[in-house]
């Protein structure tokens with residue numbers, strides 16, 4: 001972890017750069033993958049599974065027998081934990097339902113807006129370095145609440161061609177049956193363009209490594225929607241002297257262990273606290289099974305000391321972290337000032353891991369500074385909001401003349417005529 005003591009504000013922008021490759025550096029490779037999938041469909045998916053996942057596949061689809069065999073492999077203890085998470089995530093996302101509110105903008109003119117589920121959705125569940133069944137809960141639950149008609153799940157196969165048993169169990173729990181054995185840019189291409197067996201979808205959801213994220217960004221150019229760029233995980237922790245250095249270190253490592261291109265950032269208001277956290281990180285990282293991955297992420301990571309908590313928060317707003325932990329004595333006041341972050345964890349007893357798994361909030365969040373302009377996944381991500389209006393004859397009589405005048409002023413006479421014709425009939 002590189003450290004910076006009291007950097008001038010002019011230096012902050014450089015410090016907030018992420019370690020991930022830029023989209024234009026990945027574009028050529030991803031485009032080659034797109035071409036292969038468009039030309040050769042499932043055969044290309046099988047070829048790329050061999051190349052990237054070292055898997056020999058006879059079919060790209062999970063069979064019902066594979067699901068049935070996976071369900072008993074998951075322990076009762078894990079099933080109960082998944083159930084707890086399921087209930088919390090479901091409650092939080094169900095509460096996001098918007099009631100249909102009718103507004104009579106003037107007598108006889110009524111408008112309303114209704115949310116309708118996006119019909120065909122693709123859910124990408126990362127599986128390269130860890131099988132993230134929790135991501136399936138985060139995407140599958142809101143997809144179902146929203147009423148999405150067709151749900152296709154894609155996740156990379158293991159080297160033996162299988163899909164992780166807990167991912168299959170979670171799909172079974174959610175009632176999702178179409179599970180594609182594909183990862184990386186090839187999975188995104190299959191969902192976007194379709195193949196002879198994979199139906200093309202309207203919107204692709206889910207986090208992934210930089211190849212997945214680049215592919216998702218590129219398919220938006222061919223009319224497929226995406227949730228957001230949700231790439232390598234990151235966390236920024238603001239810690240004052242009330243924070244326990246061991247807690248802070250554990251939170252930093254929880255995101256560093258995701259992948260070598262993850263980044264974690266510590267912002268403190270004292271050099272002493274920075275040193276204590278660094279010592280705790282060194283001690284804890286040595287105990288981790290994923291030590292090598294976490295250490296690579298730490299090489300990309302930074303610790304910054306600033307003059308005040310207000311400055312720390314200003315730094316965080318500029319960085320726009322995926323996760324922000326306010327490990328401070330008075331998190332409420334600071335939280336009020338957050339303008340750019342994916343999800344915020346307040347106080348000393350809100351570790352980021354609880355949001356990753358079970359508190360109820362969605363863990364699919366914008367990374368790489370996209371928290372500036374994107375929200376994390378929510379029920380909203382899975383619906384379109386369709387507006388309606390209904391006018392009575394009296395309503396059209398009231399509003400019609402204004403519309404005629406405006407249409408005339410824009411030189412759009414057919415628009416005016418659609419009103420004039422009806423007004424003529426009403427007045428006759």
Ligand SMILES: NC(=O)c1ccc[n+]([C@@H]2O[C@H](COP(=O)([O-])OP(=O)(O)OC[C@H]3O[C@@H](n4cnc5c(N)ncnc54)[C@H](O)[C@@H]3O)[C@@H](O)[C@H]2O)c1
Nearest residue numbers: 052126127128129156183184207208209232233258364365
């Ligand atoms: N932002 C979020 O909300 C969020 C949530 C969960 C996970 N994540 C992130 O998701 C990522 C998961 O990454 P992962 O790698 O474990 O799984 P992944 O499923 O995203 O990627 C694995 C696939 O990447 C492809 N791939 C690997 N190396 C490649 C190469 N050199 N060229 C082209 N394609 C290649 C392969 O096809 C492989 O199947 C992590 O970075 C994690 O931090 C983010």
Ligand SMILES: N[C@H](CO)Cc1c[nH]c[nH+]1
Nearest residue numbers: 132134135233234356363
């Ligand atoms: N921290 C990840 C989002 O960046 C989500 C996750 C899944 N499992 C564990 N963590």
Ligand SMILES: [Zn+2]
Nearest residue numbers: 233254255356
């Ligand atoms: Zn995580």
